[in-house]
Amino acid sequence: MRYQLYRSVPVVWRxxxxIQFGVDSPVLIDGLTAADTELINAIRMGISARDFDARAAHLDVSPARAASLLSLLTEAGVLMPVERTAYQASSTTHVDAYAARIREEPSCITGRLTRPSVLVLGPLRRGLQALLVAAGMRADIIDRAEDALTAAQPLVVLTGAWVDDAVGAGFLHEHGIDHCHLTVGQDQARLSHVIRAQDTPCTRCAIGFRCDDDADWFGSWQALWQQAPSASLLDPVLCALAYAHQAERVREHILHPGRVASDLVISPSGEVVIETPEFHSSCSCRATVPQDLSHV
Structure with missing residues (x-):
């Protein structure tokens, strides 16, 4: 066992x-002695549990008071016990702040985030992939949905300008590959739930509901899809908002599979509307994998 303070948490001696920990909701610990201060500074540098006990004894700090100090730091959300290996700050910088927020060991978060492969496809792939990598995930760009077949259980993010990539989604669904949509339009961005074959509503379900509301919707989608719009036609601010939300959802999916079950609609102002996806009665995806959409 090793004690370390989350280095992303601001520390101010008042x-x-x-001592004050944090900025947005600061936590104050008062009534500290000179010995307490030395122990806190030792923890900030990183110290093993055995050395901490020895340092406390050398400073004439009773085991009860030393334990109380550790308890206060834990309650403040700043103490990071490292169970297996020493804290390697240089390899976890990209997840330090997130790890502190959820009170987990940064090296554990790094290991879990880099284990699966995230593949990004479509016109917005470069902007999203850069943010995913910055947030500590293993993300790569692919040019075709077929490229996902060579990866082991990847999550594929299909990005789209104006319209969803229903073609790529159909292929991925047919092959049982988890995927989701990030589509930026004129006035809003849409982020889908993680689509899992036979487990969640699929892209064909969404198409079915849209065609119910607008009988000519599919023809319009085909026309827009064939124009192959690029990211340069979109509002970069709206794109950035979509990237941020998508990165958070991908991270959540990796750490807690099954939680990304809703759809998001994002406006340029940052307002977010949550929608619940539903199975369409005309789609058989709940029972069997639907046919390939590559003919559209």
């Missing part, structure tokens, strides 16, 4: 007896 006085020799009072």
């Amino acid at each position: 006085s020799s007896r009072c």
